């Protein structure tokens with residue numbers, strides 16, 4: 485099974501994906517936790533290029549292709565091998581992030597992003613996606629308690645467009661389950677487990 489976690493900055497998806505990883509391990513399941521960008525050795529270098537606030541001059545097209553390159557490597561070297569070995573694969577951000585940030589936030593056409601997502605993944609889609617939804621102001625406050633990266637320095641309007649695109653995607657796709665990220669960590673996690681226990 486392939487499970488992804490999505491949401492705006494500071495929505496709590498890393499917290500929830502790691503809670504699930506620990507719970508599945510406790511139950512004796514074979515499970516892999518990974519993330520984008522940066523889920524491979526090559527991807528860790530790409531992640532530095534993408535998030536470094538010193539790279540503010542990165543052109544939006546360059547950024548888009550770096551995310552796609554990171555993903556192609558991740559699909560080939562981590563996601564497909566993990567799934568083929570029968571592992572449950574948990575991934576913190578995947579194709580929906582590109583739709584939300586690069587189509588929603590940066591304004592690339594939805595068709596271009598859909599086609600790039602399909603090409604970089606070879607069509608590999610999650611079985612289920614948990615979308616943690618929080619108002620942009622709250623997510624940013626949570627995310628920037630330490631040093632803000634390049635995306636966290638974007639305007640509030642940028643982050644509101646990202647959130648709106650996520651909610652639009654969720655309304656159109658049954659694999660995406662929206663969770664209210666303003667609830668306690670424990671309450672959100674209970675809803676994730678309840679949903680997975682139904683499968």
Ligand code: Z5A
Nearest residue numbers: 493494495496497498499520581582585626627635668669
């Ligand atoms: N990006 C993109 O543009 N296009 C793409 O295709 C992809 C990514 C794949 C990756 O950075 C950046 O790349 C990302 C989008 C862009 N934008 N940014 N920034 P990242 O991976 O470093 O950052 P992130 O994914 O946004 O992670 P984050 O800032 O760490 O947020 P999070 O994972 O959603 O939240 P968290 O780490 O679980 O929690 C954040 C804080 O909130 C922490 O102090 C928690 O203890 C607290 N928290 C968590 N849950 C709760 C609840 N329920 N209540 C209260 N407080 C909570």
